[in-house]
Amino acid sequence: MIDIIKRNKQFFFTIVSFLFVSCNSSSYLNEKKGPNIIWLVAEDLGPYIPSFGDSTVSTPNLDRLAREGVCYTNVYSVSGVCAPSRAAIATGMYPSSIGAHHMRTLSQQPAAKEKGIINYEVVPPPEVKMVSEILRENGYYCTNNKKEDYQFYKSEIAWDESSIFAHWRNRPAGSKFFSVFNFGVTHESNLWDPWYRQYDLDPFPPDRSLKKWWKKFAGIEKPLYVRDDIDINIPPYLPDNNIVKEDMKRMYSNIVEMDNKVGLILSQLEQDGLLEKTIIVWYTDHGGPLPRQKRLLYDSGIKVPMIIRYPNGKRAGEVDERLISFVDFAPTLLSMVNILPPKYQQGMAFEGKFKSPNRRLYIHAAADRFDEHYDMIRAVRDKRYKYLKNYNPGKPYYLPLEYREKMNTMKELIRLNKKGDLNHIQSQWFRLSKPEEELFDISSDPHELYNLAHNPNYRDKLIELRNECGKWMNEINDKGLIPEKELIKKFWPNKTQPVTENPIIRRDGNSIILSCETEGASIGYKLRKEDMFPWKGWRPYKTSIELNKDVEIQIIAHRIGFLPSDILDFKQ
Numbered sequence: 001m002i003d004i005i006k007r008n009k010q011f012f013f014t015i016v017s018f019l020f021v022s023c024n025s026s027s028y029l030n031e032k033k034g035p036n037i038i039w040l041v042a043e044d045l046g047p048y049i050p051s052f053g054d055s056t057v058s059t060p061n062l063d064r065l066a067r068e069g070v071c072y073t074n075v076y077s078v079s080g081v082c083a084p085s086r087a088a089i090a091t092g093m094y095p096s097s098i099g100a101h102h103m104r105t106l107s108q109q110p111a112a113k114e115k116g117i118i119n120y121e122v123v124p125p126p127e128v129k130m131v132s133e134i135l136r137e138n139g140y141y142c143t144n145n146k147k148e149d150y151q152f153y154k155s156e157i158a159w160d161e162s163s164i165f166a167h168w169r170n171r172p173a174g175s176k177f178f179s180v181f182n183f184g185v186t187h188e189s190n191l192w193d194p195w196y197r198q199y200d201l202d203p204f205p206p207d208r209s210l211k212k213w214w215k216k217f218a219g220i221e222k223p224l225y226v227r228d229d230i231d232i233n234i235p236p237y238l239p240d241n242n243i244v245k246e247d248m249k250r251m252y253s254n255i256v257e258m259d260n261k262v263g264l265i266l267s268q269l270e271q272d273g274l275l276e277k278t279i280i281v282w283y284t285d286h287g288g289p290l291p292r293q294k295r296l297l298y299d300s301g302i303k304v305p306m307i308i309r310y311p312n313g314k315r316a317g318e319v320d321e322r323l324i325s326f327v328d329f330a331p332t333l334l335s336m337v338n339i340l341p342p343k344y345q346q347g348m349a350f351e352g353k354f355k356s357p358n359r360r361l362y363i364h365a366a367a368d369r370f371d372e373h374y375d376m377i378r379a380v381r382d383k384r385y386k387y388l389k390n391y392n393p394g395k396p397y398y399l400p401l402e403y404r405e406k407m408n409t410m411k412e413l414i415r416l417n418k419k420g421d422l423n424h425i426q427s428q429w430f431r432l433s434k435p436e437e438e439l440f441d442i443s444s445d446p447h448e449l450y451n452l453a454h455n456p457n458y459r460d461k462l463i464e465l466r467n468e469c470g471k472w473m474n475e476i477n478d479k480g481l482i483p484e485k486e487l488i489k490k491f492w493p494n495k496t497q498p499v500t501e502n503p504i505i506r507r508d509g510n511s512i513i514l515s516c517e518t519e520g521a522s523i524g525y526k527l528r529k530e531d532m533f534p535w536k537g538w539r540p541y542k543t544s545i546e547l548n549k550d551v552e553i554q555i556i557a558h559r560i561g562f563l564p565s566d567i568l569d570f571k572q
Helices: 027-034 059-070 082-091 111-115 131-137 213-217 244-271 326-336 406-421 456-475 486-492
Strands: 004-006 020-023 034-044 071-074 139-144 177-183 278-284 303-309 317-320 361-367 375-382 385-390 438-441 504-508 513-516 520-529 545-548 552-557 566-571
Touching: 034 244, 059 244, 059 278, 059 317, 071 111, 082 244, 111 406, 131 326, 177 244, 244 278, 244 406, 303 317, 326 566, 385 456, 486 545, 513 566
Parallel strands: 034 177, 034 278, 071 317, 139 177
Antiparallel strands: 004 566, 020 545, 071 303, 278 303, 361 375, 375 385, 385 438, 504 513, 513 545, 520 552, 552 566
16 A cells, blocks of 8 residues: 655654565675765864965864875865855865756845845756765765755755765664764854854754754854964955954854864774774865955855875875866765766866866856856866956946944944055955956965956967967856846746656566656665654665665655655555
């Protein structure tokens, strides 16, 4: 008998008779072959750590990773903000290729809603999967703690666990794992609203029995973990005054906290005897949190530090200067665990069994709508030069964003600009128009302050990068030129989200075979007796499921960007 349960994401608890389910699949061959992988992700952070040249604060745990691993010094986000960047990391696709380039699609600001822009999920092409789903299909236990910010809701089959409690320690004994830990303490918001104290005082992850655990820290003033007289190097595009220094002191203090959290993870790996069985990747989701950093395509907004520690001292202490893009992360992750990356992924593996024989020559990045304001900028970078194409030159550089203007440094910039008290470098960002093209020599102008686009000495480089920009946009089918309202119509006809068709269940002797008529849909199932916990994800279905004795299984289908199907309840 098959019952349809009303569409929702709740798990229904019923203990039923003993069952045994086995998947006859060769996909689990990698379970014993590949290493464990951990991603440690700091938010909103440029290379402000000692191993990348900034010794303002001490980061002993990151220093350890750098000593025992590899520092990658030319890593770049595809955007200066988190949600489009995470879309690239999760799929191996450029955000503007799949329509995920606007920030953000799932929670529009009131000003955007007034213009008729609704909350919507991006709908990638049907072949696109989240990389964690591919890992799960190959026997990996995948956990995410906790950020889910992809411009679409996570695939129902993407994670074994995705919550503040997610941890490799919850996996079945002996399973290989891929675990992501997101450290929000360095987020932009913590410069003005430092409430984010999770895990500071409690074991990690927190106790599941603790109700509303965050309230434990309500009203507690968050201290600074840096000296009051700390010497801070303020970038030239910001005023050198106490207001800016205080924000930067908070930024560095948050880095110290983040480093402590990295130390917790390293200690747990050592306690579990897993340190030398695990590849540890530490990186940040885009550049720094300060004005003229986050959301911009200057290096201050897209260049990120990355450290990879390989087991048993492999490549310890090396510095790797290759150009690496966030679209390279997904294929590299798969390559590291001996899985051939799918052809649709637009990045290239820079490590692992399927490492690309070619080196990346260019970095590409995009900026479009940020919260309530539209613009369109495309960037191409080689190792020395940065090219920017401004599609709306009549718009000013600075676009007011309510969220960013909560920061004291941003308030101070606005105040000084109105008074005319910013110098010629600091006032550049407030220019009321932009040139159609910009070109910067990063080697001599690391802050990208002096436009060389009209300098005849750089004409050949300008033409090279201009042509590369157009070529890249054409190759990826860049959707930046399509108005967002038109994109929404393509994704959601009649402003209605498409729905994944219900799975089709066919009995074949002592097994069931599952399928779905929605192109690109994945199928997941749960064992009612085994999966009694709401944080457990759906098991990926690969092939027929053999049944023994009385059985009750829940089944779901889901394509990214679509609503999931109804939950089907199968009873033998």
